[in-house]
Amino acid sequence: xxxxxxxxxxxxxxxxxxxxxxxxxLPRQERAQATVEAILRxxxxxxxxKGWDECNTNAVAKRAGVSIGxxxxxFPSKEALIxxxxxxxxxxxxxxxxxxxxxxRAREVPLSFEATVFHYISAMVTLHSHDPELHRVxxxxxxxxxxxxxxxxxxxxxxxxxxxxxxxxxxxxLRIVDLDVATYMLVTAxxxxxxxxxxxxxxQLSREVLVTELTHLVLGYLxxxxxxx
Amino acid sequence: xxxxxxxxxxxxxxxxxxxxxxxxxLPRQERAQATVEAILRxxxxxxxxKGWDECNTNAVAKRAGVSIGxxxxxFPSKEALIxxxxxxxxxxxxxxxxxxxxxxRAREVPLSFEATVFHYISAMVTLHSHDPELHRVxxxxxxxxxxxxxxxxxxxxxxxxxxxxxxxxxxxxLRIVDLDVATYMLVTAxxxxxxxxxxxxxxQLSREVLVTELTHLVLGYLxxxxxxx
Amino acid sequence: xxxxxxxxxxxxxxxxxxxxxxxxxLPRQERAQATVEAILRxxxxxxxxKGWDECNTNAVAKRAGVSIGxxxxxFPSKEALIxxxxxxxxxxxxxxxxxxxxxxRAREVPLSFEATVFHYISAMVTLHSHDPELHRVxxxxxxxxxxxxxxxxxxxxxxxxxxxxxxxxxxxxLRIVDLDVATYMLVTAxxxxxxxxxxxxxxQLSREVLVTELTHLVLGYLxxxxxxx
Amino acid sequence: xxxxxxxxxxxxxxxxxxxxxxxxxLPRQERAQATVEAILRxxxxxxxxKGWDECNTNAVAKRAGVSIGxxxxxFPSKEALIxxxxxxxxxxxxxxxxxxxxxxRAREVPLSFEATVFHYISAMVTLHSHDPELHRVxxxxxxxxxxxxxxxxxxxxxxxxxxxxxxxxxxxxLRIVDLDVATYMLVTAxxxxxxxxxxxxxxQLSREVLVTELTHLVLGYLxxxxxxx
DNA sequence: TATGAATGAGGGTTCATTCAT
DNA sequence: CATGAATGAACCCTCATTCAT
Numbered sequence: 001x002x003x004x005x006x007x008x009x010x011x012x013x014x015x016x017x018x019x020x021x022x023x024x025x026l027p028r029q030e031r032a033q034a035t036v037e038a039i040l041r042x043x044x045x046x047x048x049x050k051g052w053d054e055c056n057t058n059a060v061a062k063r064a065g066v067s068i069g070x071x072x073x074x075f076p077s078k079e080a081l082i083x084x085x086x087x088x089x090x091x092x093x094x095x096x097x098x099x100x101x102x103x104x105r106a107r108e109v110p111l112s113f114e115a116t117v118f119h120y121i122s123a124m125v126t127l128h129s130h131d132p133e134l135h136r137v138x139x140x141x142x143x144x145x146x147x148x149x150x151x152x153x154x155x156x157x158x159x160x161x162x163x164x165x166x167x168x169x170x171x172x173x174l175r176i177v178d179l180d181v182a183t184y185m186l187v188t189a190x191x192x193x194x195x196x197x198x199x200x201x202x203x204q205l206s207r208e209v210l211v212t213e214l215t216h217l218v219l220g221y222l223x224x225x226x227x228x229x
Numbered sequence: 230x231x232x233x234x235x236x237x238x239x240x241x242x243x244x245x246x247x248x249x250x251x252x253x254x255l256p257r258q259e260r261a262q263a264t265v266e267a268i269l270r271x272x273x274x275x276x277x278x279k280g281w282d283e284c285n286t287n288a289v290a291k292r293a294g295v296s297i298g299x300x301x302x303x304f305p306s307k308e309a310l311i312x313x314x315x316x317x318x319x320x321x322x323x324x325x326x327x328x329x330x331x332x333x334r335a336r337e338v339p340l341s342f343e344a345t346v347f348h349y350i351s352a353m354v355t356l357h358s359h360d361p362e363l364h365r366v367x368x369x370x371x372x373x374x375x376x377x378x379x380x381x382x383x384x385x386x387x388x389x390x391x392x393x394x395x396x397x398x399x400x401x402x403l404r405i406v407d408l409d410v411a412t413y414m415l416v417t418a419x420x421x422x423x424x425x426x427x428x429x430x431x432x433q434l435s436r437e438v439l440v441t442e443l444t445h446l447v448l449g450y451l452x453x454x455x456x457x458x
Numbered sequence: 459x460x461x462x463x464x465x466x467x468x469x470x471x472x473x474x475x476x477x478x479x480x481x482x483x484l485p486r487q488e489r490a491q492a493t494v495e496a497i498l499r500x501x502x503x504x505x506x507x508k509g510w511d512e513c514n515t516n517a518v519a520k521r522a523g524v525s526i527g528x529x530x531x532x533f534p535s536k537e538a539l540i541x542x543x544x545x546x547x548x549x550x551x552x553x554x555x556x557x558x559x560x561x562x563r564a565r566e567v568p569l570s571f572e573a574t575v576f577h578y579i580s581a582m583v584t585l586h587s588h589d590p591e592l593h594r595v596x597x598x599x600x601x602x603x604x605x606x607x608x609x610x611x612x613x614x615x616x617x618x619x620x621x622x623x624x625x626x627x628x629x630x631x632l633r634i635v636d637l638d639v640a641t642y643m644l645v646t647a648x649x650x651x652x653x654x655x656x657x658x659x660x661x662q663l664s665r666e667v668l669v670t671e672l673t674h675l676v677l678g679y680l681x682x683x684x685x686x687x
Numbered sequence: 688x689x690x691x692x693x694x695x696x697x698x699x700x701x702x703x704x705x706x707x708x709x710x711x712x713l714p715r716q717e718r719a720q721a722t723v724e725a726i727l728r729x730x731x732x733x734x735x736x737k738g739w740d741e742c743n744t745n746a747v748a749k750r751a752g753v754s755i756g757x758x759x760x761x762f763p764s765k766e767a768l769i770x771x772x773x774x775x776x777x778x779x780x781x782x783x784x785x786x787x788x789x790x791x792r793a794r795e796v797p798l799s800f801e802a803t804v805f806h807y808i809s810a811m812v813t814l815h816s817h818d819p820e821l822h823r824v825x826x827x828x829x830x831x832x833x834x835x836x837x838x839x840x841x842x843x844x845x846x847x848x849x850x851x852x853x854x855x856x857x858x859x860x861l862r863i864v865d866l867d868v869a870t871y872m873l874v875t876a877x878x879x880x881x882x883x884x885x886x887x888x889x890x891q892l893s894r895e896v897l898v899t900e901l902t903h904l905v906l907g908y909l910x911x912x913x914x915x916x
Numbered sequence: 917t918a919t920g921a922a923t924g925a926g927g928g929t930t931c932a933t934t935c936a937t
Numbered sequence: 938c939a940t941g942a943a944t945g946a947a948c949c950c951t952c953a954t955t956c957a958t
Contacts, residue, residue: 032938051373056931067940068933078932140369144280184434185422185442192421193414199372205413213414213450220449221442258958261921285948296923301950490917509831514952525919526954536953598827602738642892643880643900650879651872663871671872671908678907679900718937719942743927754944759929 036074038064043085048133052141057081079145086142089134090155096127101162113173114219116166121190121214125207128194136198160187167222175223186218265303267293272314277362281370286310308374315371318363319384325356330391342402343448345395350419350443354436357423365427389416396451404452415447422446494532496522501543506591510599515539537603544600547592548613554585559620571631572677574624579648579672583665586652594656618645625680633681644676723761725751730772735820739828744768766832773829776821777842783814788849800860801906803853808877808901812894815881823885847874854909862910873905880904 042064046055057078061068075081100123104116111119128135142148164183167174174182193214197205271293275284286307290297304310329352333345340348357364371377393412396403403411422443426434500522504513515536519526533539558581562574569577586593600606622641625632632640651672655663729751733742744765748755762768787810791803798806815822829835851870854861861869880901884892 035939053373057933058931061941069935069940070938072933073938140372143369144282181434181438181442185446188422188425189418189446192425193417195424196417196421205410209410213410216452217414217418217446217450220452221446223445223449258919258921260958264921286950287948297950298923298952299921302921305950307949511831515954516952519920526921527919527956528917530954531917598830601827602740639892639896639900643904646880646883647876647904650883651875653882654875654879663868667868671868674910675872675876675904675908678910679904681903681907722942744929745927755929756931756944757942760942763929765928 032074035064035066035070038066039071039074039081040085040088043081044089044131044134047082047085047137048131052137055082079147082138082142083145083147083151086138086145086148086151089131089138090151093127094155094158096123096130097159097162099123101166113170114215117218118211118215120163120166121211121218124190124194125211125214128198129207132198136195139195156187156191160184163187173222177223182222185221189217189221190214261303264293264295264299267295268300268303268310269314269317272310273318273360273363276311276314276366277360281366284311308376311367311371312374312376312380315367315374315377315380318360318367319380322356323384323387325352325359326388326391328352330395342399343444346447347440347444350440350447353419353423354440354443357427358436361427365424368424385416385420389413392416402451406452411451414450418446418450419443490532493522493524493528496524497529497532497539498543498546501539502547502589502592505540505543505595506589510595513540537605540596540600541603541605541609544596544603544606544609547589547596548609550588551585552613552616554581554588555617555620559624571628572673575676576669576673578621579669579676582648582652583669583672586656587665590656594653597653614645614649618642621645631680635681640680643679647675647679648672719761722751722753722757725753726758726761726768727772727775730768731776731818731821734769734772734824735818739824742769766834769825769829770832770834770838773825773832773835773838776818776825777838780814781842781845783810783817784846784849786810788853800857801902804905805898805902808898808905811877811881812898812901815885816894819885823882826882843874843878847871850874860909864909869909872908876904876908877901 039060042060043055046059046063050059057071058068060081061071064071071081075084097120100120104111104119143152160183163186164179167179167183171179193210197210268289271289272284275288275292279288286300287297289310290300293300300310304313329349333340333348372381389412392415393408396408396412400408426439497518500518501513504517504521508517515529516526518539519529522529529539533542555578558578562569562577601610618641621644622637625637625641629637651668655668726747729747730742733746733750737746744758745755747768748758751758758768762771787807791798791806830839847870850873851866854866854870858866880897884897
């Protein structure tokens with residue numbers, strides 16, 4: 001009574017293999033840009049405040065102040081809409097990281113190894129304290145979207161490459177480890193702790209304590225000797 | 230298999246208190262027990278193989294080989310059904326942990342601190358390698374269920390109390406830390422890394438490496454001196 | 459996609475034309491009598507307190523403390539169950555009326571015409587103030603049952619015949635009217651006012667005022683001269 | 688006529704405030720107006736011919752020639768749909784009454800008291816002979832709808848106020864009575880007799896006889912002296 | 917006979933998506 | 938291009954009724 005295929009079906013007759021990236025139509029005019037912007041904002045708002053289940057395209061269009069027809073003019077499906085939002089969210093996050101790295105490099109007096117870790121961890125925590133509800137919803141639900149895994153993978157590997165590159169320059173301070181594994185462990189641990197942080201919402205852990213402890217975690221894992229504490 | 234007189238049905242009723250706890254009716258006969266079992270198994274199967282979105286009550290009933298009516302005889306709502314499965318899954322997990330702790334304590338020659346950590350981490354990894362797909366779906370979606378947070382909180386605090394109690398006996402080996410915070414960090418880190426492990430499915434990380442690295446992570450965080458490595 | 463016949467279908471293959479009167483099986487033993495009694499009581503209770511829509515056979519059986527199977531042993535269908543209750547309710551009502559008539563006739567000093575009307579109206583009001591909720595539900599819903607009209611018709615004509623017979627003996631006090639029409643008007647008016655009384659539940663109309671006004675209504679309609687009022 | 692991508696639907700949502708008042712969306716285009724009209728007409732038709740139990744939203748949509756989705760675009764629930772129909776039916780009825788009152792007042796030679804009563808009763812009977820089946824169903828079932836009592840109360844009090852106002856101007860012709868009580872008795876009696884008229888469908892009572900007898904009933908109750916008959 | 921587990925047609929409602937205007 | 942009315946497959950859940958034990 002139902003097709004048991006892998007759960008995704010096409011919308012149009014025999015055409016496009018449905019990727020989630022590009023909007024159906026590149027908005028060239030300002031008006032269109034504003035519309036797209038309004039739709040994405042509305043989507044974010046609803047995901048944030050009402051959650052995944054309440055986030056339907058009609059509600060998004062209404063909140064965005066555009067017609068449902070216009071929404072579909074710019075996003076070929078609900079999934080594409082959310083994927084676009086996820087993409088943008090990921091880019092914003094990456095930007096914070098990249099800027100943090102740039103800031104560290106730009107210092108006249110270079111930071112110590114420990115201070116650098118602290119610096120990066122701070123950036124990560126800042127990153128996640130920005131719109132945590134939206135972040136939570138996206139992290140939980142995007143993997144299920146067709147192509148969602150891809151968005152995540154792309155983002156993580158970008159972040160990982162930054163970390164990996166930096167670790168490479170710091171080999172001398174580390175106990176000998178496989179840098180790829182170490183990178184994976186660090187990126188995952190920091191990311192995941194923050195994720196659960198948002199899910200569980202434990203009030204008892206202040207930002208300061210969190211940053212400190214994550215720094216310990218990372219330094220301890222990398223085998224840096226911590227003198228006098 | 231039937232054709233019955235029907236007259237009026239289905240009024241909306243004042244929409245019962247909707248809690249997720251008790252099954253609507255306790256199965257007293259063997260047959261009923263088997264039905265409940267079949268339903269839970271079917272739910273797990275579908276969540277595992279088709280995912281959350283495809284897991285609807287009709288599909289569950291069909292796969293369980295029972296009528297939709299039977300499903301609702303034992304579970305007052307779809308949410309209650311999934312919550313029951315989550316509860317059971319959580320209990321199974323806790324059991325593995327508790328047994329692991331008991332095994333460690335029962336040894337004639339006590340394990341070293343490091344070996345104990347290794348022992349526990351192994352148990353955790355074992356735990357998560359059992360039905361990882363189901364675990365992933367539940368971890369991601371149960372929080373959204375009404376009362377889902379509660380199930381999670383109960384389970385986590387049980388697990389945390391085990392860890393916390395053990396840490397308490399090992400104070401001498403640790404750098405001085407707030408044990409509550411340390412417990413949170415450890416439980417979260419280990420849990421979360423495994424979670425992402427399942428989400429990302431990175432094939433490159435073998436079970437052995439994972440256990441080793443997690444042990445490093447934990448020992449490093451706790452500040453244990455690792456001699457000769 | 460659906461059969462547009464007159465809304466009733468049979469339960470069994472090509473058998474019984476479904477009348478609502480007799481229980482499937484005449485209860486000869488005490489135990490059976492008690493069961494039937496419990497079921498009817500439970501039905502009445504649920505209709506009274508939860509209303510028509512909440513009154514389903516499973517709930518009735520549970521409240522009656524018998525299995526659903528037993529319910530169907532004594533009542534071939536939900537409709538038959540309710541019809542039986544309606545029948546019993548009607549009989550109880552008729553009994554009150556009949557007793558009221560007997561009481562009036564048994565008096566040594568006969569009541570005046572006016573007093574007799576007052577006497578009967580009082581009986582009617584008493585009748586309706588007994589279990590008004592159940593009465594309301596039955597009056598509203600029974601007509602829709604197959605055969606429900608019949609129950610009502612039978613009861614009404616019985617009541618009407620009592621009124622009609624009495625009017626016949628009182629011809630001299632009445633303006634000349636068609637006694638059949640008059641009977642219909644009176645029975646209907648008194649019945650209906652009480653019905654709406656229960657539906658609207660206007661608190662402002664006390665039993666005394668109601669009896670008085672209904673008496674006026676009847677006397678006025680029958681054309682009895684009311685001296686000095 | 689379509690086959691669309693579907694993914695996840697239908698979560699239970701916190702089950703909105705459920706009031707019966709406003710249509711979910713005001714139809715702004717002509718087409719929408721026509722749709723609403725068709726839906727209401729279809730509802731009336733089905734209630735009239737098939738009765739309350741057969742009146743389900745799918746049947747209504749089908750008969751209206753619109754999709755079930757369209758129905759829910761304009762009526763948030765089945766109950767709201769029926770309430771809307773009831774409201775409209777009530778308004779139509781009130782309109783007839785108001786016009787009848789206006790017609791009586793507009794006469795150059797005012798009607799006598801008796802003639803006025805006759806005039807009004809005629810209007811009432813006319814009112815009820817218009818779509819009596821629909822009227823019956825609504826009167827019986829609307830009270831059970833959430834908010835249904837309110838619709839009824841509003842309508843009745845409007846009608847009552849018309850009667851009450853008129854009685855007030857005719858005090859001299861009446862035996863002294865509490866006008867509020869009298870109003871209630873009259874409105875109820877007339878309404879209720881007609882109601883039972885529809886329920887019982889006694890063929891023997893022609894419209895003329897009914898009007899005459901109701902007039903007697905009212906005049907008798909109000910204590911008007913009827914000379915020469 | 918009594919029990920209660922099982923059945924499944926039926927019905928209310930949602931929401932992604934289309935398309936005529 | 939924008940609009941928003943319309944669509945309908947899909948889904949959750951109820952309850953009258955049956956039948957194996």
